[in-house]
Amino acid sequence: xxxxxxxxxxxxxxxxxxxxxxxxxxxxxxxxxxxxxxxxxxxxxxxxxxxxxxxxxxxxxxxxxxxxxxxxxxxxxxxxxxxxxxxxxxxxxxxxxxxxxxxxxxxxxx
Numbered sequence: 001x002x003x004x005x006x007x008x009x010x011x012x013x014x015x016x017x018x019x020x021x022x023x024x025x026x027x028x029x030x031x032x033x034x035x036x037x038x039x040x041x042x043x044x045x046x047x048x049x050x051x052x053x054x055x056x057x058x059x060x061x062x063x064x065x066x067x068x069x070x071x072x073x074x075x076x077x078x079x080x081x082x083x084x085x086x087x088x089x090x091x092x093x094x095x096x097x098x099x100x101x102x103x104x105x106x107x108x109x110x
Contacts, residue, residue: 003085003086003089003090003091003094004091005094006082006085006086006094007086008083008086012079012083013083015079016076016079016080016083019072019075019076019079020076022072023069023072023073023076026065026068026069026072027069029065030062030065030066030069033057033061033062033065034057034062037053037054037056037057037062040053041053041054066105067104067105070105071103071104071105074100074101074102074103074105075101077100078097078098078099078100078101078102079097079101080097081093081094081096081097081100082094082097082098082101084097085097
């Protein structure tokens with residue numbers, strides 16, 4: 001039974017795998033960014049500059065990198081769930097999975 005609004009195309013699993021690999025690279029970049037901020041704070045030996053670097057990371061750059069990673073994770077997880085739903089012919093599961101894909105991370109939630 002076909003599901004309304006959903007179709008599996010050739011290469012779907014390949015795209016999911018690539019997305020997973022890309023998320024791994026984003027995770028690595030997030031860690032490297034945090035390490036670079038910590039290294040810079042140590043090097044400057046100024047509490048005000050250290051506080052500014054922490055704030056910049058936590059409230060802007062780090063928050064954006066976390067949001068990008070979470071958005072990608074939502075897309076990967078939702079796409080995998082849609083695939084399972086299509087295989088199982090479960091319309092509600094597919095619709096719920098699509099909602100997962102559409103989730104936007106909250107920048108202020110940690």
